[in-house]
Amino acid sequence: MMTSLLGVLFDGFAYGMLLFLLSVGLSVTLGMMNFVNLAHCTFGMIGGYATVTLMNAWGWPFLATLPVAFIAAAMISVVFERTMFRRLYRASDLDQCLLTIGLVFVSVATAAFIYGTIQQPVQLPGYLRGSVHIGGVTLGVYRVFLIVFALAVSGLLVAALEFTRFGAQVRAAVDNQRMARGLGINVDGAFAITFALGSGLAGLGGALAIDIVGLDPSFALAYLVYVLIVVACGGLGSIGGTFAAAVLLGISDMAGKYYFPAIGSFMIYFVMISLLMWRPSGIFGRR
C-alpha cells in the first residue's frame, strides 16, 4: 500500500513536471500582456515534431535534439508574435481566443498533412530506459531524468527572474504594465523575448512528453486543456503558483486514475473547478 502510494506520488510528480514545462511560459506571458494564447501547446507540438524528425530521419541522439526543439519552437513563436499576436494585445479575450484557436486548427491540420495522424514512435537511448529500485519503490529512469531536468530548468528560470536586470523588468511588467512603461522599460521588447523563451520551454516540454504521453496532431488541442487548467489554477504570472498547480494536478490526475479508475479521468476537472470557485484568480494569483 505504502509503496504503491509512493509510486503514484512519484509518477504524478513527474507528470506534474511535464505540465510545468509546458505551461510556465503561458503563465508568464498571460500575466504580462493578458494575452490568452490558446496556441501555446502548438509550440509544444512543434518541439515534439522537431525531436521526432531529427531522431528518426537524421539519426540524431535524443539529448542533442532537445536544444533544437527549444530553438525551433522559440523561433516560430516569434514569427507568430510579431506578425499576428501583437495586433491583438488590446483586443477582447474572445478575439484573442479565436485567433489563437484558429492557429491551433491550422497547426493540427498541417501536422496531420506532413506526419499523418498516427502516434510518432521514438526510441529513447539505453541509459534513459529501464527503472531503478530505491527502498522497494520502482522508479522509471526516464521519469527521474524528467524530474531532475525540470527542476534544473525551473531553478534556472527563478534565478534569471530574481537576479538579472531582464528578470526585474519582466517582474515589473507583470506587476504593473503601465507603471513599467512609465519608468522607461521596453515592455514590448521584454515581452517578445519572454514569449519566445516561454514557447521554447513548451517546445522542450513537447519533446520530453513524447515518451510519456505520445505525440500526434491532436497534441496541440488535447494538452491545451491541461495547460490552461494549470495556468488558471496557479495564478497568472506566478512561477511558484504554476509549479504548485502543476504538481497538484499531476498528482491528483495520476492518483485519480490509479485509485478510482471509474471516475479518475474527471478528477482533474473537478480539482480545477473547485480550486477556481475557491480562488478565482488561482492559488497564488493576485488579480
Add this chain to the structure above:
Amino acid sequence: MTPTDPATAAPAPTAPHPHMAAQVRWRTVEYVFWLATLLPFVVAPDYLALASQIAITALFALSLDLILGYAGIVSLGHAAFFGFGAYAAGLVSKWGWGEPLSGLLIAGLAAGLLGYLMSFVIARFRHLALIMITLGFGLLLLEAANSASGLTGGADGLQGVKMWPVLGLFKFDLYGFTAYWYALIVLFVFFLMARRLINSPFGLSLRGIRENPVRMRAIGAESGPHIRKIYTIAAFMAGVAGAVLTQTTETVSLGVLDFQRSADILVILILGGAGRLYGGLIGAIIYMIARDWFSGVNPQYWYFPIGVLLIAVVLFLPNGMLGGIAQLIDTVRGRRWFGWLTSPPPWLRSGSKP
C-alpha cells in the same frame, strides 16, 4: 372625478419607444430569408437530412448568440447543454415515452435546470476564469457521460431510441422530410422567442451589461440576475436543439458533448456575426454546407480552412460576415434598408480589458 392634467399623466405603458418599435418591425429581407428556408423541399429533396442538421445547428448557434453576442458571456463549453438535452430526449424515448413534442419539452427543461444551477457559478466570474470554468464544466460532463455507460451507452452511443410520429400523424422518414420541417418549425418558434426577447427592455439591459456592467448596476440593473436568466434560457434552447438532433436521428453519441462541438458552434457564430439575430443562422448554413462539400477529405484537414477563416475574421472582419456585409452596404447606400443587420457589437473590437 377630477380631470387629470395631460402633461403629468404617465404615458401609456404599452407604447414602446419609437426606436424599439423600429427594431421589432419585420423587414422584407427577413421574409425572404424564411421563405428561402422552404427551398430545400423543392430544390434539393436529396439533401433534406443535411438541411435538418443545419436547422439544428442554427438553433444551437442562436442559443449561444443569446449569451455570447448579447450578454457578452464567453463560453467554451456550450455543448454541455446541447448534449444534456440530447441524452435527456434519448433516455425519455428509450424508457417508453416516444412522443416528440413533450420529449422536446422535457429535454429542454432538463437542460434549462442544469443551466439554472450552472448560472450561479457563471454570474460570479469573468475573463479567463469564466472561460476555464465553462471549458472544465463541458469536459466534466463529457467524462461523466463516458463513465456512466450503463445509462448513456458510453462510447457505443445510446441505443434503442424510438420516436413516435409527430402529433401522431407524421412519421420520421428515411429521407428526412419530416425531420426537416420538424426542425425548421422548432427553429422558427425559438427564433421568434429570441427576437422578442432581445428587443424587449430585458434584451436592452443585457446589451448594457455586455458593454459596461458597472454602469448598468449604477442605474439599477444588477448584472447577476440578468445573466442567470439569459443563461438559463440559452441552456433551455441548446437542450431543445440537442433533443431535435436525437429525435430526428434516433441515436445519441458522445460526440454531442465533445469540446469540438463547443468550439465549432463558437466558430459558426463568429463567422456569421455574434450579436446579430441572423449571425448564427447564416454561419450555420455556410459552415455546414462547406463541411458537407469537404466531407470526403480527411477530417483533420478540414480544420485548415476553418482555422484560416477564423484568423481572417478576427484580423479583418471583426463583426463576422453579416457585419462585413452590413458595413459594405452602409458605405454603398446608407443604412436605411438594412438597419436590422446593424447594431454592431463594438466590444468585439474595443473590448473591456484594463
